[in-house]
Amino acid sequence: MSTWLRNNAGPATAVLASTLICASIALIFFWVPEDADQGFSQKIFYFHVPLAITSYACFGWGALKAFVHLWKRSPEADLQSYVAIHLGVIFGALTLITGSIWAKASWGVWWTWSSQQLVLFLVLFLFYSAYFMLRFSVDPGPARANLSAVYALFGVVLIPVSFLAIRLAEDFIHPTVFTSAGPQMAGSMFFTFCVSLAAMIALAAALYRLELTGKRLDATMRRLREALE
């Protein structure tokens, strides 16, 4: 069983992600009660927050792989760091889009500069978006991998800052659901949130494996072409 799983980790992750996404959608729309304060639009929360946490996780994973690259000079770790940051930016963009839609539904505006959480997340997103400009402005090779790794490591500092800013600044615009006293929501809502979070993380893991396989194939094909020509 474990050998089968190891050999089919990609499809297994994709199946897990599909199952969890279906389960989370069913829970969100057919089981969990509507929020008394915000009504139906609060259901955006179940995708918006997991998207943001998954984005943080991808950036964190990218930074970890960048550190491994700097430590062991492994091209594979550089590739893994790049793919993780790429997915982090995609999930980050989705966080901003869903957050903006939720802001319009709840606050009546698409964006507000007075919320530190929003601005810091945008800064984090733009910082990692610039990662690609840096990476593709340098020729492929060890110099590019090292520069990208150092940049990815610097960005990881912004994650706790972004996460803690709202708590330190007592931002009253953006709600704080998870406090030191635990999650400020009903048990059914917290369960649905956990399933959604697991679904997003599984989706990110499936896309990570898919993209990584594509990139490895690309590299193998390039080597094969060089050997044949």
Added chain:
Amino acid sequence: MSAGEKYVAAAYLAVFVAVLVYLVIMQLKLQRLQRELAELAELARERREREHQVASREAAEVG
């Protein structure tokens, strides 16, 4: 459909479309890789034939 429902639908649709676009991009990439692999297979076949011809000519000259 209420305004809240429209916003929720828009948010979920955004995520769904993003995943779909990602899958389309990966599909295009797979198609490119398939094309390149076919080219490389052709290249390998031509190379093998060339080597085979050279080997036959050398064998004929020695004979």
